[in-house]
Amino acid sequence: MPKPLPLLTSPPPERRDAARNREALMEAAEALIKQHGVRGVTMDALAAAAGVGKGTVFRRFGSREGLMAAVLDHSETEWQAAVMGGPAPLGPGAPPMERLLAFGESRMLLNFKHAELIEAAGYPGQRSLQALSFTTMHVRYLLGELGVEGDLAYLATALVAPLELIVLRQQADRDQISTTRIVAGWTDLVHRVVRPD
């Protein structure tokens, strides 16, 4: 008798023990980070706190960076919800340009807020594509609403790039640019990109 035919490469369901441990690990990780800071959390301590073996931690997250990336993704969920369905101007309801500018400022602040975590998550080989995609997808959508012409996928990444922590750090630390000036600069950039010929 043939099985129910996994026609599409269906994602194999998660075993109950696996799910339980994953939840325990995420919870423990967030608690430990809140308590000791990102730096102060070791993988051994995490395993102990979650009541699992170390091997389990690494099978789940692959590496320390992977773990931090998972925590980061999880903590950005709330923000994503605010962007998708929260109050205007960040959420829907405001005109696209207002939303876009609110988005930029909000994203900048969020990246500063999560700085430790972002650095600990390392280069985004690990970081979930899901979360990384979200911001550019949203910007692309808003550019469309604004009637911008051209390679919107590229322009979206180009507008999001200056909001990445790595760039913000450069501006704030090296060039001594204040956050309000960063916001003003990004606003100007957006207008230059958006305005018709």
Next chain:
Amino acid sequence: MPKPLPLLTSPPPERRDAARNREALMEAAEALIKQHGVRGVTMDALAAAAGVGKGTVFRRFGSREGLMAAVLDHSETEWQAAVMGGPAPLGPGAPPMERLLAFGESRMLLNFKHAELIEAAGYPGQRSLQALSFTTMHVRYLLGELGVEGDLAYLATALVAPLELIVLRQQADRDQISTTRIVAGWTDLVHRVVRPD
């Protein structure tokens, strides 16, 4: 008798043994990287290859990331020379817009070429400000030549940001954007930023 008065906090000169070891370390590092790849180089192996103690390696570079940053800086010197004094259009002689576009493409290719090293150098807390500054300084200068008005320091960082490896990766790997399309996109971006109202 008072000393020659170090009026300004003059950088203390480097002792001879220190200089010798630094040179040996850089040379050994480059050789080992060429031979085993960035990943395959351990700090112990480097110390051994350079014929110094491990402590010396860490006093010099602070960390593995610091070492990789130093190697990266060193390898970018050649490129910087090409930008400052090499043949047009990358070097001086061509009109500013041509130089700027040549710069963007060249920088993109360089970042791809040095990808391994850039990742190993980690977040640029370590990476020399010198090298990081160079690109934005140059772009800022070219924007000035082009008669662009506004916050040139900010605009320069904003134009350089999409050329960072972290962003290029996102475009190439996730969004499946080809390198030629990246170049075209950046060219378009530059024109939008530069063109007068």
Next chain:
DNA sequence: GATCGAAACGGACCATAGTCCGTTTTCATT
């Protein structure tokens, strides 16, 4: 060229990320 304080050295030592593999749990099948 003898003296001395400061700077650099080196390698044993420690902390922690990541691996490995024998054991246990889960769950689909009977």
Next chain:
DNA sequence: AATGAAAACGGACTATGGTCCGTTTCGATC
């Protein structure tokens, strides 16, 4: 409920980044 294979588990083990501190080298001064 019993069975068995696949998946997950756990913790001892390894590799390597990073620290520490007693020893050595340097070079300025006399």
